[in-house]
Amino acid sequence: MSTPQLEAKNVMLRFGGVTAIKDVSFAVEPGAIHAIIGPNGAGKTSLLNAISGVYRPQQGQIIFAGQDITRMKPYERTSRGLARTFQNIALFKNMTVLDNLLIGRHTHQHCGILKGGFYYGPGEREEVAHRMVVEDIIDFLEIQHIRKKIVGTLAYGLQKRVELARALALEPKLLLLDEPMAGMNAEEKEDMARFIIDTNEDRGTTVLMIEHDMGVVMDISIRVVVLNFGVKIADGTPQEVQRDPHVQKAYLGQEDAEVAGVAEA
């Protein structure tokens, strides 16, 4: 196997006395779709936050494409090819869809204050060039009809899609998705799953997602990491994970003599 796209080594994250993530290690291969699952409060989002730089782990390392990014600021990670979406949509609500996507081009743009303020010439050329990239993504995610709408006025499912579009505008190597399908109906979920698969296959983007919809997780991911109370309890293909007694216990709460070792600590 080549260098993993992302590797977490013994990551430990504490908030005061609460340990959110305890000694979690896993690796994501380039070009794959990985999923993180686990019951509520298992530390999935905290782990994603540690990877994207919103939180800093107290111990352990996060290695992105062979480079240690544990101590980097979020914007430094972004310019290296890391993008994410948020569980509770964190779009720029008062901006249009287009402007939201153009913010995604931030790390690819180079005009400063003066070129921007004088606009005509380099400023305009740059804006037009990036507008073309953004329009490609708009076509890809089928949001042409809302490109000039203010994001705050859009329906929830569309906002989720715009957030994916904004992350794609970064042209990331690794895309982190925090519950891309939460609160969607069956049709919207199918659309979203299709977009995720297309992103992965057409654009070659590695995807790491948190998702509660097991049907989707088992269908589209090639590997699944299961967390429970901040500890990794399983890591394998969807089939392996489904058969894992620890996972069954975490989700269904079965009392089973064989897994007494992971009973309440």
Add this chain to the structure above:
Amino acid sequence: MATIRCGDFKTSYAKDMAIFDSAFARWCLALFLLALLTVPLYASSYWMDVTNRVGIAIIGAVGLNILTGFTGQISLGNAAFMAVGAYATAYLGAHLPGLPFVLTILLSGFLAAVVGMVFGVPSLRLKGLYLAMATLAAHFIIEFVATHWNDVTGGVAGVSVAPASFFKYSLDTDSKLFYLIFGLMFFLVFFAKNLFRTKVGKAFVAIRDQDISAEVMGVNLFKYKLMSFGISSFYVGVAGSLLAYQAKYISPENFPITLAIDYLAMIIIGGMGSILGSILGAIFITCLPELLRLGASSLSGTFPSLVGLFASLKLGVFGLAIVLFLVFEPDGMAERWRKIKTYWRLYPFSY
């Protein structure tokens, strides 16, 4: 020729991203600007003074709006940053008399920008009311310096300002100053408008709407917040510099904390996060007292006591206007203007 847009017929992204929808809008603006240039030909010296103050207020309000309306960093230090620009102009005028006024104004603006950035450092940690307190502290620190650093600022007594000059030519009257103020105003407003069509401006708005996700999208928060403080203070400093030229004599009394609040009122009434809003708000807040005075003096024949009441009346109407705007049009005059335009676009078939 289509005067009002009835559909979308753009054929290139550059056209789609232009500031003005149609050639008609551009012509209207050009005609308006031409008309504006003729103002000194017939305006009385009193209205010339008011017009110049409007121009200065527009520059200052656009500056404050960049910081507070677009980047979401509330600031009560703008009167102080204005003072920095004004005192710099006075100092440069006295000590470097040969310096062309354009350079003086630029240097004053840059000095204000540097001071603004220094006081903007706490913005990385502080938000909202806490940042308002920190910038309020900036106001009092600068005010203290202005009243005590006698060699430069003339202390409480103040200092006189040499007129703006370029070699032998000097802008010593309000009508000559008018062209300088409105030239700069037009340029700076246009610059700001462009800024928000490109990378830096969009990053500012992103910080306002969602700072965590802005950082995850690759925006260096600290750098861009400081940049916003810098650009904003530059505008405010230029406004201060022009104010010094216009007032000819400045003292700490020209820059009270109520001036900072006036500017906040301009952008709130005009429209936070809107260039047009800053312009409308600046015109409204600067002209309101003049209109009230006009009204009061025209009624003084019938109600002589009204003139005596004027001072309190002015504050009352001022406060009332702000409250009414906050209640009925929280998005400001710019939003109201947009609604009027939308209404007329489809008139008389507004369904």
